Amino acid sequence: MTIELGPVGAYLTTAEATAADAVALERAGYGAIWLAASPAADLLAAERLLDATSRIVVGTSVLNVWQADAGTVADAYHRITAKHDGRLLVGIGAGHREIDAGYTSPVAKVESYLDFLVAAGVPADRVLLAALGPRMLRLAAERAAGTLTLQVTPEHTRRARESLGPGKLVIPGHGVVRDTDVERARETGRAGLRPILGISSYAANLRRIGYTDDELTDPFADRLLDALVLHGDEPAIAAGIRAELAAGADHVGLHVLGEDPIGTLRSVADAVRDGQGLPV
Numbered sequence: 001m002t003i004e005l006g007p008v009g010a011y012l013t014t015a016e017a018t019a020a021d022a023v024a025l026e027r028a029g030y031g032a033i034w035l036a037a038s039p040a041a042d043l044l045a046a047e048r049l050l051d052a053t054s055r056i057v058v059g060t061s062v063l064n065v066w067q068a069d070a071g072t073v074a075d076a077y078h079r080i081t082a083k084h085d086g087r088l089l090v091g092i093g094a095g096h097r098e099i100d101a102g103y104t105s106p107v108a109k110v111e112s113y114l115d116f117l118v119a120a121g122v123p124a125d126r127v128l129l130a131a132l133g134p135r136m137l138r139l140a141a142e143r144a145a146g147t148l149t150l151q152v153t154p155e156h157t158r159r160a161r162e163s164l165g166p167g168k169l170v171i172p173g174h175g176v177v178r179d180t181d182v183e184r185a186r187e188t189g190r191a192g193l194r195p196i197l198g199i200s201s202y203a204a205n206l207r208r209i210g211y212t213d214d215e216l217t218d219p220f221a222d223r224l225l226d227a228l229v230l231h232g233d234e235p236a237i238a239a240g241i242r243a244e245l246a247a248g249a250d251h252v253g254l255h256v257l258g259e260d261p262i263g264t265l266r267s268v269a270d271a272v273r274d275g276q277g278l279p280v
Contacts, residue, residue, distance in 0.1 A: 003057055003086060006031030007245060008272055010265050011061065011173055011255035013037045014045040019052035021262055026056040028266045029273065034061040034091070034148070034173065034253045041068035043076035043088075050084040059089035061148050061173065061253065062130045065113045066095045074120035090122065091148045093130030107135050114143050128169060132156075132205040137163040145169050146250075151193070151202045153227040154247035155209045161248025172244050173253035177231040178264045189229030190220055192257040229257065234271035241272055 009032035010025050022033055039045050039060050046058040063073060073090065080088050092113060094106030110129065118124060129140040131147040137160055140147040146169025147160055160170045175192055179185040196202055203216050206224070215221035230240035244252045256264045 003089065004031065005057060005169075005171075005251040007251060008241060008269060009034055009057075009059075009171075009251055009253045010261075011036045011253050012261070014039050016261070017045060017049055019048060022049040022053050022056060022058075024262050025265060026053045028269045030056060030265065030269060031251060032057040032059055032089075032253070034059050036061055036255065038062070038064040038067060041072040041076065043073065043080060046088060047076075047080050047083075050080060050087055055087075057087050057089060059128065059148075060091045061150070062091040062093035062128075064095045065092055065109050068092075070113050070116040071120065074117055074122050077117075077122050077126070089126055089128055089145070090117070091128040091130060093148075094136070107139060110136070110139060111143070114139075128171065131160070132201060133208070134163065140164060141168055146171065148253070149173065150253075151196055151228055152205070153209060154243045156205065157244055157247040157249050159209070169250050170248055171251045171253060172249050173255060174240065174244070175229040175257050176237055176254045176264065176268065177229055177257050178234065178237065178267070179231060179258065180233050182231070185229075185231035186222060186225045188257050189225050189231060190218075193220065193225070193228060194218060230254075234267050237268050238271035241268075 008030060010030050011034045013036050017035060025033060033049055033056060035045055049058050077090060094110050124143060125145045127144045128146055128148045129136060129144045131137045131140040132149060141164045146164060148171045150173040152172045157170060157172050164170060175189055177185040177188045197216060206216060211224055215224050230237045241252045
């Protein structure tokens with residue numbers, strides 16, 4: 001089976017993601033809501049949003065394999081898809097050495113987690129991997145529907161598409177700041193990125209695609225901030241989304257930094273549709 005995601009999705013944390021917001025995003029034309037920040041393994045947050053809507057896909061971005069019990073995830077998947085077939089995607093990720101107790105080989109851990117999910121009847125084409133480096137990207141190509149990536153650029157998306165080949169999903173996520181004051185927008189982006197860029201796996205990936213240690217050191221280079229956080233007016237943000245699609249993305253997830261996230265997401269969807277004739 002295929003899942004129609006459309007060109008753009010919305011990132012919301014479990015705490016932010018209300019049923020009313022899900023309805024508003026569906027009406028605005030969004031193809032997916034991505035539940036950020038390691039949602040609970042019971043997937044009740046995803047179920048609540050699916051119960052409130054009729055079309056939009058809900059995905060996890062991402063379940064932490066060190067924290068989310070695979071058996072609980074599998075049971076939740078079957079419970080939810082019995083009601084909402086074809087509208088749930090399970091994104092999983094290997095966590096981070098700085099955060100997760102007992103962190104060892106991330107690839108081996110993800111492989112064993114996938115083994116369990118498949119044995120429990122969760123189809124591989126409903127699972128996405130948070131894959132940054134070459135080994136995890138190969139695993140996403142071989143064992144999953146594709147990859148969800150955060151804190152990346154179109155260059156990483158191009159490499160991910162080359163690694164996964166056609167027929168697999170490549171879904172980058174970007175911060176979004178709707179603000180035409182460039183320096184103020186960068187400062188908002190800087191505040192959002194500061195805790196993330198201190199994590200070694202994100203920094204290592206950005207080095208692989210050409211950023212230097214100086215650029216990755218706080219307060220971070222403007223070139224880096226501009227690549228990771230789409231900012232400006234709605235047409236400027238839409239242009240950043242189209243750059244990702246041109247680099248090989250199937251769909252781009254948007255995480256609003258700043259006030260009025262749903263209003264920003266609505267206006268960006270209009271700009272994407274108006275600017276390229278996309279069916280948002």
